[in-house]
Amino acid sequence: MRVRAQPGAPALLVVQGLLKPDVAGLIESHNHDDDAEAQPEAARRFFHLLRIPVGTRAWVWQPERETALCGEAANWIADLRSRPILFDRLEAGGDSR
16 A cells, blocks of 8 residues: 655545465475576565556546545455456466456
8 A cells, every 4th residue: 555646736645456375385386596687576576466457547636535545445355355366367476367
């Protein structure tokens, strides 16, 4: 969750839903070979798997509507969490097909 603002544009409250898999399982499945040249690429793939975006939503930020906006964001999060995640439809970067 963050507030993003650009000059000349209204500020946005941005909420991104992230899938966080079981870290212990990822560590066990990670290739632990000693090939130094393979480590940067393997580490990049590994850390990419720690946070897969499954949804993003933005609202125009208005301080006077703070309570209502946070309520809308909480409802969106609850809805996102209540739906099953179709892993076979997630592509690289978490985009669904």
